[in-house]
Amino acid sequence: MDKESSVTTEQKLSDEAIIEIIDMHKWFGDFHVLQGINLTVHKQERIVICGPSGSGKSTLIRCINRLEEHQRGRIIVDGIELTNNIKNIEKIRAEVGMVFQHFNLFPHLSILENLTLGPIWVRKTPKKEAEETAMYYLEKVHIAEQAKKYPGQLSGGQQQRVAIARSLCMNPKVMLFDEPTSALDPEMIKEVLDVMIELAQEGMTMIVVSHEMGFAKSVAHRVLFMDFGQIVEGNTPREFFENPQHDRTKLFLSQILH
Amino acid sequence: MTDIAHTSQKEGIKPPVVSVGVIGWIKANLFNGWFNSVLTVVTLLFLWKTVPPFFLWAFMDSVWNTTGQVCRDAGGACWSIISSNLRFILFGFYPYDLQWRPLLAMIILFVLLYFSQNRKHWKKPLAYAWIAGLFIMGLLLRGGLFGLDPVESTQWGGVPLTLLLSVFGLTAAYPLGVVLALGRQSKMRAIKTLCIVYIELIRGVPLISLLFMSSIIFPLLLPEGVTINKILRAQMAIILFTAAYIAEVVRGGLQGMSRGQYEAAESIGLNYYQTMRLVILPQALKIVIPPTVSQLISAFKDTSLVVIIALYDLLKTTQTVLSNPEWMGFSREAYVFVAILYFLGCFSMSNYSRKLEKELSRGD
Amino acid sequence: MVGLLGYYLVSNTLHNLERQSIATGFGFIHQESSFEIGESLIDYSAASSYGRALIVGALNTLYVSFIGIVITVILGTVVGVARLSTNWLVSRLAAIYIEVMQNIPVLLQLFFWYAIFYETLPSPRQALNPITGVFLCNRGVAFTIPKAHPAHIYMAFAFLAGCIVVYLVRRWAKKRQERTGKLFPVFRVSIGLLLGLPLLTWWMGGAPTELNMPKLVGFNFIGGLTISPEFIALLLGLVLYTAAFVAEVVRAGIQSVSKGQTEAAMSLGLRPPMVLNLVILPQALRVIIPPLTSQMLNLTKNSSLAVAIGFPDFVSVANTTINQTGQAIEGVALIMLVYLFFSLLTSAFMNWYNKKAALVER
Numbered sequence: 008m009d010k011e012s013s014v015t016t017e018q019k020l021s022d023e024a025i026i027e028i029i030d031m032h033k034w035f036g037d038f039h040v041l042q043g044i045n046l047t048v049h050k051q052e053r054i055v056i057c058g059p060s061g062s063g064k065s066t067l068i069r070c071i072n073r074l075e076e077h078q079r080g081r082i083i084v085d086g087i088e089l090t091n092n093i094k095n096i097e098k099i100r101a102e103v104g105m106v107f108q109h110f111n112l113f114p115h116l117s118i119l120e121n122l123t124l125g126p127i128w129v130r131k132t133p134k135k136e137a138e139e140t141a142m143y144y145l146e147k148v149h150i151a152e153q154a155k156k157y158p159g160q161l162s163g164g165q166q167q168r169v170a171i172a173r174s175l176c177m178n179p180k181v182m183l184f185d186e187p188t189s190a191l192d193p194e195m196i197k198e199v200l201d202v203m204i205e206l207a208q209e210g211m212t213m214i215v216v217s218h219e220m221g222f223a224k225s226v227a228h229r230v231l232f233m234d235f236g237q238i239v240e241g242n243t244p245r246e247f248f249e250n251p252q253h254d255r256t257k258l259f260l261s262q263i264l265h
Numbered sequence: 266m267t268d269i270a271h272t273s274q275k276e277g278i279k280p281p282v283v284s285v286g287v288i289g290w291i292k293a294n295l296f297n298g299w300f301n302s303v304l305t306v307v308t309l310l311f312l313w314k315t316v317p318p319f320f321l322w323a324f325m326d327s328v329w330n331t332t333g334q335v336c337r338d339a340g341g342a343c344w345s346i347i348s349s350n351l352r353f354i355l356f357g358f359y360p361y362d363l364q365w366r367p368l369l370a371m372i373i374l375f376v377l378l379y380f381s382q383n384r385k386h387w388k389k390p391l392a393y394a395w396i397a398g399l400f401i402m403g404l405l406l407r408g409g410l411f412g413l414d415p416v417e418s419t420q421w422g423g424v425p426l427t428l429l430l431s432v433f434g435l436t437a438a439y440p441l442g443v444v445l446a447l448g449r450q451s452k453m454r455a456i457k458t459l460c461i462v463y464i465e466l467i468r469g470v471p472l473i474s475l476l477f478m479s480s481i482i483f484p485l486l487l488p489e490g491v492t493i494n495k496i497l498r499a500q501m502a503i504i505l506f507t508a509a510y511i512a513e514v515v516r517g518g519l520q521g522m523s524r525g526q527y528e529a530a531e532s533i534g535l536n537y538y539q540t541m542r543l544v545i546l547p548q549a550l551k552i553v554i555p556p557t558v559s560q561l562i563s564a565f566k567d568t569s570l571v572v573i574i575a576l577y578d579l580l581k582t583t584q585t586v587l588s589n590p591e592w593m594g595f596s597r598e599a600y601v602f603v604a605i606l607y608f609l610g611c612f613s614m615s616n617y618s619r620k621l622e623k624e625l626s627r628g629d
Numbered sequence: 630m631v632g633l634l635g636y637y638l639v640s641n642t643l644h645n646l647e648r649q650s651i652a653t654g655f656g657f658i659h660q661e662s663s664f665e666i667g668e669s670l671i672d673y674s675a676a677s678s679y680g681r682a683l684i685v686g687a688l689n690t691l692y693v694s695f696i697g698i699v700i701t702v703i704l705g706t707v708v709g710v711a712r713l714s715t716n717w718l719v720s721r722l723a724a725i726y727i728e729v730m731q732n733i734p735v736l737l738q739l740f741f742w743y744a745i746f747y748e749t750l751p752s753p754r755q756a757l758n759p760i761t762g763v764f765l766c767n768r769g770v771a772f773t774i775p776k777a778h779p780a781h782i783y784m785a786f787a788f789l790a791g792c793i794v795v796y797l798v799r800r801w802a803k804k805r806q807e808r809t810g811k812l813f814p815v816f817r818v819s820i821g822l823l824l825g826l827p828l829l830t831w832w833m834g835g836a837p838t839e840l841n842m843p844k845l846v847g848f849n850f851i852g853g854l855t856i857s858p859e860f861i862a863l864l865l866g867l868v869l870y871t872a873a874f875v876a877e878v879v880r881a882g883i884q885s886v887s888k889g890q891t892e893a894a895m896s897l898g899l900r901p902p903m904v905l906n907l908v909i910l911p912q913a914l915r916v917i918i919p920p921l922t923s924q925m926l927n928l929t930k931n932s933s934l935a936v937a938i939g940f941p942d943f944v945s946v947a948n949t950t951i952n953q954t955g956q957a958i959e960g961v962a963l964i965m966l967v968y969l970f971f972s973l974l975t976s977a978f979m980n981w982y983n984k985k986a987a988l989v990e991r
Contacts, residue, residue: 469972
């Protein structure tokens with residue numbers, strides 16, 4: 008299958024699926040928020056999900072790391088099926104990293120401590136090693152000099168970059184992004200997107216819920232449009248933006264690309 | 266690989282039965298997980314052991330309208346103690362035939378309170394209505410004018426006394442508290458220190474010490490022959506006490522005001538008093554309405570302390586009834602009744618406060 | 630102007646005092662008090678001085694406040710957490726408890742519990758015996774306690790030693806974790822030590838099991854540990870009332886930590902106990918501690934209501950002193966000074982804590 012990406016040179020996508028979602032349904036009470044989702048994500052694939060608010064896109068990715076529980080269907084992450092089994096859930100969470108819209112850094116811990124919390128308490132890493140890994144990723148997101156500071160002292164863009172580094176410290180196989188730039192002031196969006204692009208260049212598997220269409224065009228292998236709990240359409244960026252198939256997709260695109 | 270992303274077209278499927286409806290609710294709220302299930306079972310057992318016996322005592326075996334002797338023979342709750350002594354519990358030593366006057370005063374108070382609930386009514390006419398209302402209430406209790414027989418304040422008691430102490434207490438304490446809060450922020454050293462000392466001193470001591478102070482020490486401060494009546498002394502103590510707490514509440518509101526407001530007022534050319542009266546206080550006081558209502562609730566509860574200095578508020582009248590040999594030994598019933606009265610009062614006030622808080626945080 | 634008013638008041642006061650031949654000054658402290666005090670932690674008799682009586686009162690206040698605070702914090706936390714429980718029954722019951730207890734004046738609650746003791750419970754001769762060794766009557770509650778034995782002293786030492794060992798174990802475990810990453814079951818080991826060491830000492834001391842049981846002698850119980858109805862009523866009333874407020878403080882504190890914090894911590898793979906310990910509690914405690922200290926202070930101030938049910942706390946003793954010596958000004962001033970002292974201590978603590986715990990921000 009062909010892949011469109013201006014980020015890296017042509018690279019054959021592995022056939023290995025890292026996430027499989029099969030006929031997944033979720034209800035909030037009587038409200039059918041996710042209606043029969045089928046999705047396969049391959050290793051190193053980058054997917055951007057867009058759609059109007061209330062379409063279920065955030066709920067979808069939150070189901071992948073069990074922040075939300077699905078009632079029907081199957082979700083399989085890296086060969087482990089997501090069920091009520093706590094051990095499985097924990098294994099999956101250690102392999103899946105999540106970046107939130109509102110950063111959710113721990114305000115009572117320093118930046119460095121924010122990053123070492125997971126490795127020390129979940130992967131049982133010795134402190135020194137955890138700190139070295141933390142500094143490595145802080146360098147990567149270009150914020151190493153703030154290591155001793157506290158989240159309250161950083162700007163939104165800086166906090167989000169720290170949040171990305173925090174997830175990376177757990178060496179995840181997949182990174183989920185839930186509207187990572189929606190809560191940022193315009194001048195800070197670029198610094199975060201740049202970090203995400205660098206991440207993409209290194210081959211990280213990413214699922215991003217976002218309205219940043221420029222990012223989608225330049226980085227995504229696939230763009231999905233969701234509406235009313237269903238995946239309406241999905242295609243390569245070029246096909247998606249130039250030849251939207253469904254009316255709902257066309258309507259949405261006309262509203263956000265003006 | 267063709268479809269790696271699509272949605273199975275199945276419109277209108279229902280969620281699994283165990284997650285909705287009554288069964289779903291029971292499962293989600295009472296039995297989700299083994300710990301909760303155990304808790305539910307233990308709690309139900311506990312309720313089973315305590316609630317039916319209580320109902321038996323309070324309603325089944327209870328006696329409602331008899332003499333004390335019959336009560337003693339019966340096994341259940343003796344509510345006759347309330348029904349036989351109701352007028353005394355509610356009105357204290359107020360002359361029997363004239364009790365319509367405090368009753369009318371209370372009705373006026375409740376009507377005023379009822380109207381004050383709706384924030385849309387908070388305008389000048391309401392303020393005038395309150396002033397007139399308070400005056401009429403005082404008149405009804407005191408008498409002496411307009412052909413009403415005078416009733417000495419030593420005979421006032423029961424619910425009217427409780428309400429009097431709380432309402433007048435808060436009404437007088439409020440402006441005093443605002444002045445103290447402003448004084449605490451003042452740039453003049455002497456005033457600032459005086460206010461801080463007052464506030465910290467009053468807040469640091471129990472109300473009872475202030476009640477003692479007012480009932481024993483105030484008389485000493487006055488020249489020979491001049492006496493203040495007991496209720497006034499207690500009222501002053503309550504006012505002084507509540508004012509300090511209100512001052513702290515208002516201080517919180519003042520601190521919440523941004524510097525921009527002060528600067529804007531200054532640039533228009535308003536002086537200190539105008540700034541406070543027209544710009545700062547209206548906003549600051551509005552922000553702290555919920556904690557202020559909370560103070561009112563506390564003041565209402567604290568009036569019960571005047572029992573200790575032998576003023577005949579609602580609590581003391583009840584205790585007087587209990588010291589009557591005919592009705593001795595039924596403290597439970599009497600106190601439960603009084604507790605219900607206090608609870609109704611405080612609960613409606615705190616409910617109102619919560620509702621108000623929601624309204625205000627929604628931004629009008 | 631203020632000065633003139635002050636002068637006027639003071640001169641009136643002195644004149645009135647003279648007229649009623651009431652002394653001034655604190656000389657009365659050394660006079661013989663000639664009144665008995667029902668309960669006392671130290672030796673006291675009617676021949677002791679007023680000063681000593683006041684100290685007894687102050688100690689009683691501290692005693693009931695301390696025990697009250699400990700129980701209130703535990704009960705309040707339990708109820709506060711219960712209020713947030715996902716179990717509907719438990720959370721509703723907690724809500725009812727909070728609403729009812731908060732809206733009934735504390736004095737009324739004190740009278741109620743006192744009346745329960747006096748009226749509902751039988752006389753010592755017909756005392757209730759719910760469990761062997763515990764007797765409930767209108768003279769108080771009598772408990773069976775272990776008979777005094779030398780082994781008890783050693784057990785106390787063992788407990789202290791246990792505390793020290795636990796502290797050392799924790800330090801060692803933390804260092805080990807930093808070095809190697811391995812977790813040590815510190816909590817379980819601590820509990821084991823704190824319970825096990827005293828138990829071991831008890832066994833080594835000959836495992837004494839003799840009990841000091843209260844026995845009915847004449848009209849009263851002798852032996853065992855007796856707690857007066859005044860004390861219990863005061864404790865019950867204060868604790869049940871204040872715990873309702875503490876429950877709200879705890880609930881607000883836990884809810885102040887945004888859901889996103891829990892989600893972020895769980896996404897990293899942390900288990901719920903760890904999430905609670907490392908992320909939620911540190912943040913919640915910052916919000917909980919200041920109002921919690923206020924409630925503790927309120928409990929201490931409310932203990933002054935003991936005067937209404939006859940428990941000899943400081944206010945009660947001072948009141949009797951005032952009645953006997955007539956020196957109201959000194960008496961009330963003493964009362965206010967003592968409570969002011971407690972308040973300032975608490976304020977200082979709160980300020981210190983707030984500075985220390987403040988989240989670092991721009």
